[in-house]
Amino acid sequence: MSDIKMIEAAAHRARGHVRRTPLLSSPFLDEIAGRRVLVKAECLQHTGSFKFRGAWSALSGLTPERRAAGVLAFSSGNHAQGVALAAKLHGVPATIIMPQDAPALKIDNTRAFGAEVVLYDRAGREKREEIGARLQADRGLTLIRPYDEPLVIAGQGTCGLEIAEQAAEQGVTEAEVLSCCGGGGLTSGIALALEARAPRMRVRPVEPEGFDDTARSLVSGAIVRNSGPETGFCDAILTPSPGEITFPIMAARCGPGLVVSNVEVRAAMRLAAARLKLVIEPGGAVALAAALFHGDALEGDAVIATASGGNVDLALYSEVLSEAA
Incomplete structure (x- = not known):
């Protein structure tokens, strides 16, 4: 199980390889949110996402x-690029192993990093796990899971160590920390790190409408699943x-989940470009959307959002950029 010692060890192995991404701010965003907003710009990490942290770890x-025998991963894009x-x-x-309907940019980038890409038809119910099991058996590959893997969680936790240090440098020691959440690797890693390094900060997972499985699971106290396909x-x-x-x-360390609409995500993407000069993909903008447009669900004078x-x-x-504000 991942813990602060594993995160610290991952941080040591990451030195010289993983970027220390900036914690940015804008008075324009503060005005919209009604509180101080700090944005952890993981979109500036190697491969364009936080996933490189976990992959390197x-x-x-x-x-x-x-x-040396090689590694295997399943991903629609960001984990793929990080592992590659x-x-x-x-x-x-x-x-x-990537779905054939994944964004072309992510497929192309994964190949450009030198990985062999095997496409599958998720819309046709083809099973990536079955493909992966065959490849593992044939080639002796080690599977690097995108989030349910202690070493990956520890790597994502290095982002939390940086948040604690950088926020303190800016005079912030108490805040809601909003984390874009899919399977929970980043969210759980940050939560473990902040529990040890900044205990007055509370992590809140953020998800898009229709895929609020973590928010609903936290309410129920047990894992619940989304019913629809993993596309959107x-x-x-x-x-x-x-x-x-x-x-x-x-469940042990996070506050209630937050859920944002696609309209709010699109607005957050435009504001990030205009006010922070950041390019953020939709899944990477949900935390900023919550910070800007769900202030009534937040506590305190400061909020930290992962991009x-x-x-x-x-x-x-x-x-998205061409749409009216």
């Missing part, structure tokens, strides 16, 4: 023998349910 934490680059930097092969505007964080490992961490990724299709991004 997982690969660097393997034994040399297991790592981490494997390339370690000089080992990576095989990534906020593709990066559409998962069927929180993880078996991540959910207990979140978890920036790998947005350029045509879609152009469409």
Whole structure:
């Protein structure tokens, strides 16, 4: 199980390899939100998302023998790119199983990092797990799970260590910390880190409408699942349910979940571009949307939002930016 010692070890292995991303602010966003807003710009991380943290942690934490045999991952895009680059930097092969309807940019980038990409038809109910099991058996690959993996959670927790340090440098020691949440790797990692380093901060998972499995699970006290397919505007964080490992961490350490609309996400993407000069993908903008438009559900004078990724299709991004404010 991941803990602060694992996170600190992951941070040590990350030195010189993982970017320390900035914690940004804008008085214009503060005015909209009615409180101080700080944005952790993980969209500026290697591969354009926080996922590189967990991927580097997982690969660097393997034994040399297991790592040399190669790694396998399932992903619609950001985890794929993180694992592909981490494997390339370690000089080992990576095989990534991706849905064929994933954003073209994410598929192309994963291949550009040197990974072998195997596409599957999720709309046709083809099972990535079955494909992965065959590849593991044939090639002896190690599966790097996107969130339900202690080493990955520890890597994502390094983001929480940075939030605690950078916020304190800006005079903030008490805040709601909003985390874009799919399976819960980032959210649980940040929660573990802040519990140890900034206990007056409370983590709140944020999800898009229709995919609020974590929010509903936190209310019920047990894991509940989404009923629909894992496709939609906020593709990066559409998962069927929180993880078996991540959910207990979140249940013990997080506040209630928040849910935002696609309209609010699109507005947050435009405001991030205009006021912070950040490109944020839909799934990476849900936390900022909650910070800006759900202030009545927040407590305190400050809120910290993760901008978890920036790998947005350029045509879609152009469409969002061209919309009226």
